[in-house]
Amino acid sequence: MNRNKKTIQLSVISVAALSVLLAGCSSDTTKTTPAASGTPAAATATASVPEVKYPTSFTYWVPMNANAGAVMKNYNEMAAYKEIEKKTGTKVDFQHPPTGQEKDQFNIMLASNSLPDVVEYNFASGLEQSASQSPDSLIKGKQILRLNELIEKNAPNLTKVLKDHPDFRKLITTDEGNIYVMPFLLGDEQLSVVNGPVFRQDWLDKLGLKVPTTVPEWETVLTAFRDKDPNGNGKKDEIPFFMNLTGDFDQNNLLVGAWGISTDYYNDKGKVKYGPIQPEYKEFVATLARWYKDGLIDKDYASIKDSKLKDAKITGNQVGAFSGYAGSGLGRYLTLMQPTQPSFSLVGAPYPKLKEGAPASLGQYTMPFTGYGAAVSAKAKNPEEIIKWLDYKYGQEGSMLMNFGIEGTSYKMENGYPKYTDLILNNPDKLPIAQAMAKYFQASWNGPFVQDKRYIEQYYTIPAQRDAQKTWTNADHTKQMPGISLTAEESSKTASIMNDVKTYRDEMFNKFVMGAEPIENFDKYVQTMKSMGVEDAIKVRQAALDRFNSRK
Template sequence: MAKNIWGVISLKRYSWRQLCALTISLVMIMSMFAACSPSKPAEQGTKQEDGAKPLTFDEVPYPEAITYWAGLGNANTVLKDFSEMGAYQELEKITKTKVTFQHPPAGNGVQDQFNLMLASGTLPDVIEYTWSSVAKGPDQAIKDKRILRLNEWIEQYAPNLTKVLNDRPDLKKMITTDEGNIYVFPFLRPDEELLTFMGPVLRKDWLDKLGLEVPTSIEEWEKVLIAFRDGDPNGNGQKDEIPFLMRDMNVAFYGSYGVMDGFYQENNVVKYGPIEPGYKEFLTTFSRWYKEGLLDKDYATTDGKLQDAKMTGDILGSLVTYNGSGVGRYMSLMKEKDPNFKLVGTVYPTGIAGQKSLGQQDPPFQGVGAAISASVSNPEQIVKWLDYKYSEEGHMLFNFGVEGKSYTMKDGYPTYTEDVTNNPDGLPMAQALSKYMPVSWSGPFVQDKRYIEQYVSLPEQKEAMKNWLDADHSKILPPITPTSEESSTYASIMTDIDTYKSEMVNKFIMGAEPMENYDKFVETIKSMGIEEAIKIRQAGLDRYNKR
């Protein structure tokens, strides 16, 4: 899932050679839009003369053609273009709308191309992106006439999305800015099963071999990690086991001490975890674990491929990972290699007596969706086209794909076919799904929990989901938005703080910086402006609560 980025383009971070490359890219992008954008003759548009009665929903046709910009997501290795995707092929048959897709390169290329495109003012008709993260916020993009305010268009020409929002006022609150603007057709995940997808995982077969119970507290985890270190659970007669691999996803353990790695709330008061006492307790524990050989000594340089090698090489005992690409994939990879291999997703370990640990959970809306360019001449047509994805038929199409190919109905339940669940070309399920629909990452539609029920189909995955949901999610901030002024200030503060914090956390854990210097670390962060950043987040939370 995309994370929030508060800030603006900083030309200082580019060399002259990079600036020249960016300028060339901008020219190419503008040329591409000029070539790809369909002509919109007067007879094609449906705008009404001043004083004329607006067209009704039934009177508005679907557009003949649309230009649509979006990242390829999980489809980037199986499709060259969304026009090859089953859902969009069916949508074209239904609406007769020809869509010309424009896909930025994966990775940092998505953000860079988006920023160049927005700065140019030359936008395609529809832009799918994490709009909550744009410089100065989506309200400013509306004021700058980059994208449309959608409230009235949705009310008149999007009855399906309107029904979704009327049925769930909490979702409508999330997609509406502090200034009252709806800026995208949103990607919505209304069920908690869709929002919690990662957590702590251990080798269950190692636990069984050593006669250990599944740990539920920090103290029990430490005993297990010591046993993994000393008890030769892989049975090769060598002390080569890595008890725990810590990477960048350890909410499972920050939360054990009642804090988070960034901003969170307690009774509507915003706090920043790294300057709170609980964070020092977390670092103290992990520093000791590192010194005692309970953590992977090379955790800071371990990437996904190396993590895979350690797990499938039978030397890794526990980690924090995802349910699909972690638990499910490792169980599949090890099925023939080691029939005894088994993982267990545990509850988030408690560190404070009588309290549940904080756990991972996304908000139902994270600012991702499809905005409409302010320059289009036929907004009502495009609104009607986008609204189809929120209809019953569109919901099925973008969650389950093409009936008879990617799913069949069994006793009223849309069941994925073996082309998805056991792909003959050996594609992982996320990629097999992406041949037909974007359900496994995002898009302007409502995600269906029947997707996740099948995506996490193994007993080990279902148990992990159950355990990870058994956590405290009350401190997670809702999707708040800054004003344009706040956005610039916040970005300038947090860019430096994030870099400094990451460096110092690793130094504390690895022992390069003694824990006695933690108070100096806190004072340095305060001197860098964290209290001003907290005020900005607090103001955003206060405005959100008043929506």
């Protein structure tokens, strides 16, 4: 996934607007509250329940999730946060940047050193970020706090999570040994796989075909989609495979993973490699070029940037195969089509192997921690109490609030399982499930808490969604690059290199696939990549991976 950082740009107007946004100061007065029952701290108490000092108030900057923004103006309106305020006595002043301006506002805050008490953001969203924006640099620059000692002394719930999952601690700690956020963590492997290939099950059934499991079987099925009129309109208007470079290949390794590589950097048993210069990439691109020439791929794929066009083609009964999320893709299309075309059905297909008996293909996988969480400003007057408040959400009581909301309202316990009520799953106001969830809790996006797999088990209300996720899980995730971090020097050295390399990669991908560049020129393409400095960028990431592997 391309996540390049842009150069910070300041304007007098933006800074002035931000000063209004950040108006108000933090409070250093605190309120003493009994520790929440069910948290590890409370569970280990013996003679008496320990008291926890929570802050009376503090400021909290966080981008507004789109589903939340559809049903509220401020996170203070969310039922979970209302309940947390009751439990802790803390009034949180949530500050949300305008939609679409989150990155700009974040950069302005850093450049002007005008951070509120807490900033929730993805602090590691791009390796080629400005050197001054790396978590270690922000700590050295006294903009955010190193949290290691604060967590150890004031966050028993998160401390227990990290003790139970040493891999989590390794992921949230920088090369310099700093923990910089109260992290958003995926609490189960099931939450890491949410995207994959999808086929029209009704088309397969009509043509007497099975779900393909290898690249040759894909070609056979796509050819049948092209030639045998599965949509039944008497026209040869089917699009066998709707594809796009970023979503299909960068994000989930579709098809390219059959060759054991990715379209970006990958970790081959401790050795960093860049997929687009590997010999296997030539075979991958040659296969797509043949499919494109034979009409198995949407001829307009390179010009389609708007998701609405994809929606129109899929709901217009034209597309036989595509890739997408189990929720916003497979599930949404099934829901959209059910009223007008009940026979419309989709199935999650396995990531295809190169051939029968070949090793498993690479698939989509999200690491348990990707850099998202809540940092505490170095200017906060009461960091210990703020950490205690944030830690509440990692305990039993807070975790239930963030993942399920209010017992008896948004969920009910059935045989020890928190089951969402019809207020969520069949909302009386006809709200989509994700928006109904957002009114009560935060599990459907992210935040400083541990996401519970029981959320996604119910978010996928359609059996085809749950089956797809299980199918996609059976892929190879061992080559996934972990959350490495670059030093300021490394970032500066490779930022322009990778901008040029990725631009050239995308340009040549389209030329190869569309036949504008003969595949015989692949070696020349690789040499051009090397002349751009891609080998230097590989060495930098190798050093970063070595540092990651040596983290304690």
